[in-house]
Structure formats: C-alpha cells, structure tokens
Amino acid sequence: xxxxxxxxxxxxxxxxxxxxxxxxxxxxxxxxxxxxxxxxxxxxxxxxxxxxxxxxxxxxxxxxxxxxxxxxxxxxxxxxxxxxxxxxxxxxxxxxxxxxxxxxxxxxxxxxxxxxxxxxxxxxxxxxxxxxxxxxxxxxxxxxxxxxxxxxxxxxxxxxxxxxxxxxxxxxxxxxxxxxxxxxxxxxxxxxxxxxxxxxxxxxxxxxxxxxxxxxxxxxxxxxxxxxxxxxxxxxxxxxxxxxxxxxxxxxxxxxxxxxxxxxxxxxxxxxxxxxxxxxxxxxxxxxxxxxxxxxxxxxxxxxxxxxxxxxxxxxxxxxxxxxxxxxxxxxxxxxxxxxxxxxxxxxxxxxxxxxxxxxxxxxxxxxx
Numbered sequence: 001x002x003x004x005x006x007x008x009x010x011x012x013x014x015x016x017x018x019x020x021x022x023x024x025x026x027x028x029x030x031x032x033x034x035x036x037x038x039x040x041x042x043x044x045x046x047x048x049x050x051x052x053x054x055x056x057x058x059x060x061x062x063x064x065x066x067x068x069x070x071x072x073x074x075x076x077x078x079x080x081x082x083x084x085x086x087x088x089x090x091x092x093x094x095x096x097x098x099x100x101x102x103x104x105x106x107x108x109x110x111x112x113x114x115x116x117x118x119x120x121x122x123x124x125x126x127x128x129x130x131x132x133x134x135x136x137x138x139x140x141x142x143x144x145x146x147x148x149x150x151x152x153x154x155x156x157x158x159x160x161x162x163x164x165x166x167x168x169x170x171x172x173x174x175x176x177x178x179x180x181x182x183x184x185x186x187x188x189x190x191x192x193x194x195x196x197x198x199x200x201x202x203x204x205x206x207x208x209x210x211x212x213x214x215x216x217x218x219x220x221x222x223x224x225x226x227x228x229x230x231x232x233x234x235x236x237x238x239x240x241x242x243x244x245x246x247x248x249x250x251x252x253x254x255x256x257x258x259x260x261x262x263x264x265x266x267x268x269x270x271x272x273x274x275x276x277x278x279x280x281x282x283x284x285x286x287x288x289x290x291x292x293x294x295x296x297x298x299x300x301x302x303x304x305x306x307x308x309x310x311x312x313x314x315x316x317x318x319x320x321x322x323x324x325x326x327x328x329x330x331x332x333x334x335x336x337x338x339x340x341x342x343x344x345x346x347x348x349x350x351x352x353x354x355x356x357x358x359x360x361x362x363x364x365x366x367x368x369x
Contacts, residue, residue, distance in 0.1 A: 001026075001031045001032065001087050001088060001364075001367060001368075002031075002032040002084075002085060002086045002087045002088070003026055003031055003032065003033050003034070003086065003087065003088045003089075003090060003367070004034050004035070004036055004081060004082065004086045004088070004089050004090070005019055005022070005023055005033065005034070005035045005036070005090045005091075005092070006035075006036045006037075006078065006089065006090070006091045006092065006096045006097075006099065006100045007019050007035070007036075007037055007091070007092045007093060007096050008037070008038060008039050008093060008095060008096050009037060009038075009039040009040075009041070009042050009043070010035075010037055010040075010042070010043045010044060010045040010046050010049070010056070011042040011043075011044050011045075012044040012045075012194075012225070012226060012259055013194070014117065014168075014280075014281070014283060014284040014285075015092045015093050015115075015117040015118075015281075016044070016045055016092075017045070017284050018092070018117065018145070018168055018169070018284065019035070019092050020045045020048055020049060021168075021169055021170065021171070021356055021359075022090075022169065022359070022360065022363065023035060023049065023052075023054050024048075024049075024052050024054070025169065025356045025357070025359065025360035026360055026363070026364070027052060027053075027054055028360075029360060029364070031364075033054055034054065034055045034056075034057060034081075034086075035049065035054060035055070035056050035057065036057045036059075036077075036078060036081055037056060037057070037058055038058070038059050038061065038074045038077075038096075038099075040058045044259070044261075057077075057081055059073060059074055059077030059078075060073075060077075061073055061074070071099070074099050075099050075102050075103050078099055078100065078103040079103045079106055082103060082104070082106075082107050082110060086110060087109075087110070087111060087367075088110070088111045088113065088367050089103075089104055089110050089111065089112050089113070090113045090115060090363075091112070091113070091114050091115060091135070092115045092117055093115075093117055093118070094118070094124065094128055094129075094131075094132045094135075095128065097114045097115075097132060097135040097136075097139075098128075098131045098132060098134070098135050100112060100114070100135065101114070101134060101135035101138050101139065104138065105138065111140050111141075111367060112138065112139045112140050113139060113140060113141045113142075113143060113363075113366065113367070114135050114136055114139040114141070114142050114143070115142075115143045115144075115145070116142060116143070116144045116145070116149055116153060116281070117145055117281045118149075118280070118281050119149060119279040119280055119281055119301070119302065120149065120152045120153075121278075121279035122198070122279050133156065136153070136156075136159055137158055137159070139162070140162065141162050141163075141164065141366050142159060142162055142163040142164070143163075143164055143165070143166050143363075143366070144163065144164070144165050144166075144281075145165070145166065145167060145168055145281045145282040146165060146167070146281055146282040146302045146303040147165045147303055147306070148301075148302045148303050149165070149281060149302070150163055150164065150165035164366070166359060166362050166363070167282060167287070167303070167353055167354060167359070168282050168284055168287050168354060168359070169354055169355065169356035169358070169359025169360065170287065170288060170291060170350075170354050170355075170356055171356050172291060172350075172351050172354070172355050172356070186269065186270070186271050187217075187219040187220060187271065188219055188220045188222060188269060188270050188271055189219045189220070189221055189222070189270060189271060189272050189273070189274050189297075189328070190221075190222045190223075190224055190266050190267075190269075190270040190272075190273050190274070190294075191204065191221065191222070191223045191224070191225075191273070191274050191275065191276070192224045192225060192263065192266060192273060192275075192285040192289075193224075193225045193275070193277070193283075193285055194225045194226055194227075194228050194233075195223060195225055195226065195227040195228060195233065195237060195256065196227075196228035196230070196232075196233040196236075197228075197230070197232035197233045197235075197236050198277055198278055198279055198280065199225075199276065199277050200276040200277055200278045200299070200318050201223070201236055201237075201240050201276070202236050202239050202240060203276060203278075203318060203319070203320075203321050203324060204221075204274065204276045204321075204324060205240050205243050205244070205250065205254070206243070206321035206324075207276075207321040207322070207323075207324035207325040207328065208221060208250055208253075208254075208325075208328075209243065209247060209250060209321075210321055210322060210325040211325045211328055211329065212247075212249055212250060214325070214329070215329070218249070218250060218253050219253070219271065219328075219332075220253045220255065221253060221254050221255065222255045222257050222266070222270070223254075223255065223256050223257065224257045224258070224259070224260060224263075224266055225258075225259060226258065226259050227256070263288060263292075264292060267288070267289060267292035267293065267294040268292070268293075268294075270294055271294075271295065271331070271332075272294060272295040272296065272297050272328075272331050273285060273286075273289040273294045273295070273296055273297070273298075274297045274298070274324075274328070275289075275296065275297070275298035275299060275304075276298075276299055276316075276318050276324060277299050277301060277318060278299065278301070278318045278319065279301060280299075280301060280302055281302060282302055282303055283298075283302070283304070286298055286304060286307060286308075286313075287307070287350060287354050289346075290307065290312070290313070290346040290347060290349065290350035290354075291347060291350040291351065291354060293343050293347060294343075295313065295314070295331060295339055295342055295343060295346075296308060296312075296313035296314070296346065297313065297314045297315075297316070297327050297328060297331050298313060298314075298315055298316070299315065299316065299317075299318035300315045300316065300317060300318070301318065307349070308346070310345065311341065311342055311345050312342060312345045312346040312349055313342065313346055314327045314330055314331055315327070
C-alpha cells in the first residue's frame with residue numbers, strides 16, 4: 001500500500017510521536033510510506049524519520065504569507081503530492097485533517113482516514129470545529145485514540161458507523177523496568193509534557209503546597225518538556241512562579257528540565273509519573289510510563305480510568321488540588337510490595353494493549369476494508 005500521513009509539524013507533541021510510530025510500523029510491514037508536513041520550523045522527530053528512511057515532504061511556504069494564502073498553498077501542494085497514486089491518506093489533528101479532506105475531494109479513489117488525537121473538551125474555534133466536522137463527514141474512517149472520544153464523535157450525526165477507537169502504540173522492546181523495580185523510594189516525581197495550560201501545573205503546585213503543609217516534606221518535582229508561549233500558558237507559568245517565589249521549600253524542589261528524547265532515563269529515575277491534565281486525548285506519557293515501570297498518578301480524564309483500574313495506578317480529580325495531594329499521599333503510603341505489584345499489573349496491561357505491531361495491524365485492517 002502507498003500511504004501518505006499528514007500532520008502540522010514534527011514537534012515533540014503526543015500526536016507527532018504517534019504519527020512517527022505508525023509511519024515506522026507501517027514501513028516495517030513493507031508499505032510505501034511518506035509524510036507531508038507543512039510547518040518545518042520545529043522538527044523534534046525529523047532525525048528519527050530520516051534514520052528510518054521515510055520521506056518527509058515540506059511545501060514551500062513564505063513566512064510573510066497570510067493565513068488564507070498559506071492554506072491555499074498547503075492544499076495545492078497536498079493535491080500535487082496525492083497525484084503520485086497514493087492509496088490512503090491518513091491525517092492527524094484538526095487543521096491537517098481539514099486540509100486533507102479538501103485535497104481528497106479531487107481524488108475519488110483516495111481512502112481518507114481522519115485521526116482525532118485530542119479531546120472534545122479542548123478550546124477550539126467554532127469555525128475549526130465545523131470544518132473538522134466536515135473532514136469527518138467526507139472521510140472513509142475516523143480513528144479516535146480513546147473510547148471516551150470515540151463515543152463523543154459517534155454521537156454526532158453521520159459519524160456513528162465509521163468511528164472506531166485504537167489506542168496508542170509503542171515498541172514494547174524499547175522499554176526497561178529494571179531500575180524501577182529495584183528503586184522505589186527516591187522521593188522524585190516527574191511530570192512529562194509541555195509546560196502548558198492544559199497540563200494543569202497551577203493545580204499541581206497548589207497540591208504540592210498542600211502536601212507540604214500536611215506532611216512537612218515534598219518530593220522533588222521534575223517537569224520535562226518545552227515551555228509554551230500562548231496567553232493561557234504564560235499566565236499559568238506566572239502564577240506558578242509567584243507561588244515558587246513565596247515558598248522556598250517548594251521552589252528548591254521544583255525543576256524545569258526542558259525537552260529530552262531519553263524518557264527512559266526519566267522513568268527510571270522517578271518514583272512516579274504524575275499527569276494532572278484537565279483535558280487530553282490518550283496521553284502518551286501515561287501509556288509509556290506503564291510500559292516502563294513507573295507508577296502512574298493521573299487525572300480521571302479520557303480513558304485513563306480504564307488504563308489505571310484494578311490496581312494499575314492512582315487517579316484523581318484534576319480540578320481539585322486536594323484530590324491531587326491525596327493521590328500523591330496514597331502513592332507514598334504504599335508499601336514497596338504494593339508498588340511493585342502496581343508496576344507489574346500496569347506493564348502487563350500495557351504490553352497486551354499498546355504493542356505497536358498489533359496497532360499497525362489494526363490500521364492495516366481498516367485501510368484494506
């Protein structure tokens with residue numbers, strides 16, 4: 001099969017991680033795979049794709065072009081690419097899916113698969129929501145990365161029969177749990193993801209302050225990820241800084257580590273991974289943490305309650321600093337044996353459900369039907 005995957009950038013986001021994983025998995029199974037990316041200013045995953053010999057296509061865009069002109073160029077470039085006899089067009093995220101849907105209208109034989117990687121609760125412009133709905137209507141299939149989002153999409157008119165859920169996929173052989181099994185009390189917690197408003201850092205630091213007031217100590221908090229500069233994220237960062245400046249006991253334990261491609265090192269050096277997001281699709285970090293042997297303490301959003309049920313992790317209400325605080329306390333009150341059992345249960349579940357080979361086969365089955 002000849003497959004073109006479309007996304008906005010190759011930055012360090014979760015959708016980009018999954019697109020790269022899927023592209024590599026499809027190519028491994030002898031499919032002809034290329035990627036179309038229209039923003040080349042931030043290429044966190046480019047080297048990985050080049051190493052896998054997957055062709056990346058960038059349209060020629062002028063930095064001075066307005067949004068309308070820019071969109072026309074992207075769609076025209078995508079149409080030209082699709083003339084190379086692609087069988088399938090797979091789009092990730094809202095705007096790339098809109099461009100893909102418009103371009104696909106000129107090719108009757110193309111099989112358009114729209115992948116929803118975010119949450120319906122995310123703040124999106126009404127016009128974008130309407131155009132994305134159009135993309136879903138003209139698509140052959142819609143793939144949500146959580147059953148939670150699948151059910152929301154299916155409730156919309158005309159989308160119920162072609163919407164399915166496929167969880168995120170990973171190369172399970174890349175993970176290592178040995179360090180986590182041996183060291184379970186380093187008093188370090190990591191939050192992995194963009195320093196951005198949806199990641200809910202303000203409620204997390206309020207929870208950490210409450211934890212200190214109740215226990216007289218706090219674990220080291222290492223935030224791994226780039227800092228976003230949109231208005232809401234900058235406001236959150238300023239409010240966090242204000243609390244840090246007023247509380248030296250917390251500021252001495254709160255670290256911004258920036259981006260890294262070596263997440264296994266973070267998993268192995270942390271007691272737990274905390275994920276306090278207020279909305280999201282299926283978070284990569286939760287799935288990868290389960291595979292890597294780090295205990296997950298996470299929000300009760302999306303499919304996370306399914307993933308962490310039956311003793312596979314700890315969940316909390318992300319809108320309540322007290323709930324977050326109590327979840328961290330619950331983790332540190334677990335015995336070493338209970339933590340080890342939690343790690344084993346989580347990893348067994350993740351290996352069964354997140355194996356990239358099986359995920360790729362699920363995509364291929366959809367493309368062939």
